[in-house]
Amino acid sequence: MPARADGLHLVSLCAGIGGIDLxxxxxxxxxxxAVEIDPAARGVLADRFPETVLFEDLTKVTADDLISVGVVPERTVVAVGWPCQGNSSRGRRQGLDDPRSGxxxxxxxxxxxLHPRWFVGENVPGLLSVNDGRDFATVLADLAELGMDSAWRVLDARGFGVPHRRRRLVLVGHFGDRTAPVRVLLEPDRVPGHPHPHHPPTPATPAAPAGSAGASRGGGERGGLTTWAPAYSHSLVSHGGNDKQDPSMVTYVVQPDTGPRRLTPLECERLQGFPDDWTATSNARGQADKLRYAQLGNTVAVPVFEWIARRLLAVDSEAVTA
Incomplete structure (x- = not known):
């Protein structure tokens, strides 16, 4: 999709396999x-977004580089899901001192x-508490020093149509309108305890038979066997599907005649809201499952950022017509 002459366009930093972009x-x-340092993930971007100009190293990219390929600052949304390892509760929690989260x-x-029109950031909720909240205060202070007003909210993917527990901190910033970020993240027609108007409440799930892994019923992958799984998957992680992964954090599918198995890369794509086989190739070559698991564990749930983008467009159009 080429950039419209009069519309917003995206610059995606730490783009991964393009979850925010999609x-x-x-x-x-x-x-x-888009900027992505991992060559395999960058190859997925090349396959899925052939019209996007790709850069490799965030530490070396400048605003002049971006402007030279058609980025117009006053129409730009800069989005980034920067590395979360330093903020995650499952790591050492070095925060911004970790070279990745740093x-x-x-x-x-x-x-x-660049001084873009909008900013959208994504990270784990642990950013709110790492180093007693001082690192998140640094992020907010950096935005304020630039003159950007911001708002934040923790969103869970399972509220956006995918059966996947994935809570993520979303930060929205805007130059020139201090209320705009709040209006993006907080819909006026939504109050606590009420379902999203576009997503009806999840129906009650039937009780699972004895010995099954959960309570939600679906079609089996092999030979039409009945498959039982939890109502929601655990948050996907990026261990590459290896046997050292903490089994308490893995969603297993139990099939009566074949026993438990891990989710497949295809199923992980669906849990994150991607089209089937989104990660099957990188630079038009097939990818190993280990790479696909890692990429899908590191990405975002696509429907969350489709909602963010639509809210952002709605608020932006209000500002233009005001």
Missing amino acids: GFHRAGIPTVA LWMHVARLLAE
């Missing part, structure tokens, strides 16, 4: 440029250089 694409916002400084640098 959500924005579905809402009508194309990705002009890439935030380069995000802030690019925002200062």
Whole structure:
């Protein structure tokens, strides 16, 4: 989808396999440029977004580089799901001192250089508490120093039509309208305890038979066998599907005649809201399952960011017509 002459477009940093990009694409916002250092993930981007200009290293990309490939700052949304390892409750929690999560400084640098219209950031909720909240305060202070007003909210993928527990902190920033980020993240027609108007409440799940792994029934993968699984999958993680993965954090599918098995890469794609086989190739070559598991564990739930993009468009159009 080429950039419209008068519309918003996306610059995607730490783009991974393009979960944020796909959500924005579905809402009508194309990705002009993306930055991703992992060659396999960048190959997925090349296959799925052939019109997007790809850069490799966030620490070296400048605003001039982005402008040279067609980025127009006043129409740009900069989005980033920067590495979460330093903030995760499952890591050492070094926060911004972790060289991976510390890439935030380069995000802030690019925002200062480019001065885009909007900013959308994603990370784990642990960012709110790591180092007693001081690191999140640093992120907010960096945005404020740039003159950007911001708001944040923790969103769970299972509220957006996918059976997947995945809570993520979403941060929205805007130059020039201090209420705009709040209006993106908080819909006026929604109050606590009420279902989203576009997503009816999940129906009660039937009781599972004795010995099954959960309570939700679906069609089997092999020979039409009945498959039983939890109502919601655990949050996918990026261990590459190896046997060292903590079994308490893995969703298993139990089949009566074959026993438990892990989710397949295809099923993980569906849990994250991607089209089937999104990660099957990288640079038009087939990928090993281990790479696909890692990529899908590191990405975002696409429907969450489609919703963010549509809310952002609605609020942006209000500002334009005001």
